[in-house]
Amino acid sequence: MPATIKSHVINARWIVPIVPQGKVLENHSILLEDGVIKDILPTKNLNGGYGQMEMTNLPDHLLTAGFVNAHIHSAMSLFRGYADDLSLSEWLNHHIWPAEARFVNQRFVRDGTTLAVAEMIASGTTCAADTYFFPEVSAKVFEENYFRAQVGIPVLQFSNAWAKSEKEHIIKGLQFYENIRGHSLISAAFSPHAPYTVTDLGFQQVFEQATNLGIPIHLHLHETKQEVETGLIENGRRPYTRMRELGLLKADLQTVHMTELNDEEIESLYENQIHVVHCPESNMKLASGICPVNKLIENGVNVALGTDGAASNNDLDLLAEARSAAFLSKVTSGCPSSVKAEEALSMATINGARLLGLDERIGSLEIGKCADIIAFDLSGISFQPIYNPISQLIYAANGQDVTHTWINGECLYKDKKFTKLNLFQLKGRVESWQKKLGGHE
Template identity: 40%
Template structure:
């Protein structure tokens, strides 16, 4: 006779979407968790037959799937959401965002902005996020306390940031942060040179060396606008992708955000060097940057995940919305309704994101042995009734507000639509104080 399993938690009653290859939806399914790790997935009656112990999380009427992964963002920019809109990227950054950051971003405001970003993302079913900004050690400590998973890096740029006066100081901060978090169960430290047009060739090469030496991801903005491509062609005689490849910046460690203006030759380079791409459709549309050729990148074998970019250029951190936008957008631009079908879109926002961040051995699907980052989405709503195909509803009908429970590494962070580890009232009150100061200082 087999022994009675000692599970900490069992999620019961909904339809389980494992996102495993060939994994079929499991109606009336269950997921059991022990010590933060998934210990069993299957029909509820099979798991209950084993007379398990542990807390039951009721998920009737829900889809139970891996949490969404946000592969590119700048979290404390929640505090700048809506400060300036409807402007080209360069003017938006230089006349509004960078001045506000210099004046108002410090360790205290970054902490509040990060708490707000975590609240928004968890309530929208995002279990893993990303950041490249300033004070990323503070961001890491804040997210670790909340219990959210993240890949984080202090950003390096050739001019002073609110944190550091010089690139040398930024590299010191990056090293310290990598040491601080290198064995953390939730926080993966990284390096993040801002972009090919804001970081010198020498500093880009130093960042690539640091990522190799410390064996961490390298996160960078790449080929976001036509302006960037023209500037690099004029100054270096090559595309931004070819330029970074020549400098040794592109490898299987690289997460390249945007890749909107990439040529077929650029796509070949990205595929050959196993660079992962973060696709940020809402930000690219809002800033008038264009549409990344995602179907061509996927056809070439490039790994692609969904990112929201910072909440000042989207203006949300809602990965579900960006995924839904992506699947519509590429049908429209290619004239092919068969492009990026529902199942592939959902995979891009979950397992695809985990692959982009190099975390797919730990998260991204629901199977025994993986860490329990799980979202339960309640689709007993008029806008999701009837349901023939759960993937169709996730890609075209579900809303972030339908998220009911969220677990990261087995810990319940959202229960029945309420945050368990963030005092939202206090966070929004503090954010309001900061934004009142920012609003009074933005001369436009």
């Protein structure tokens, strides 16, 4: 007997397929079959055969591709609001790292990652590039919640709850990679933390292993001016130059932040086809600096968006990040047409997919791609009148306007309710961490 084919039709007022950029389809339908987009057609052309299928009618909604959060530390959601209004170095050295040393364990990572997954699903993110300790635990949480993720293998020279040395991080990382290899939703990357927390030897070993396995490297780089100045004093060269000399500047390098870049470095990013993750809200909150997105885009560099951890943001709303990226680029470049609404939407979707090497499968609504789809209800008063749905989405909506989220065709969020995740249980666990971290237990 043939296996049952799971089919589903979604009828929507607007569909924004992302590719080609700026296109809007009105009164169209998407046909899903076994997690894949089979067709996109005018709703009036649906014929009788579709009547047998499960159907979702979204008459006031905009449908688009699920967002790709290209940089997050999911488990750090438990540190949301734990230490605010500080510089990166003070925040890390005096608050986050001591708290991590005290509290982080497998249960912390399980509960923090689940909290992040819930927030992402409810605000339209369907794929994330995550990095934190105990990657095997986060990968399990992503898998159990049907969430798509690139899970970073952390590498640091400092001892922590997961590993005691750079070498141990790499050994454990290789075991982790073996366990998830070939998974349909989860992939792995090496994630050396930053130039100031990893030795030259550590970087060389990471590069060697990543090249052997054919997996990307995900790295915080040039997050602040201070990082670049300290690098110059300690190593006699800018961290970017040090990474070049260590051989890291290869096509699948994912660099995060990049607030300090000279023209030569921008050219080199393009020449080496290196991706940049822009985290505007985390950079603004920590007063880290501003990534020159306008120049990067002009020079053909692929720029994706990340929230960073909720501890420095303090939410995981990628749509808000897209708006911040657009506004920040306009004000810093002095050009109102810098990062237009449709460009911001591409940064939140297809550019992130490209960075992860997943642009053949996700990042846009096209026939043959995975059905990672989100829906926004635009019936509210603050969206009227609707001349340009993409403009309303970027400049007037936020993650809380998401009503439905599908990953691989699986509906995980329906009419603003989780279909699988147990919110009641999650809230109970988060509350007990709040008591513990807040010193009430």
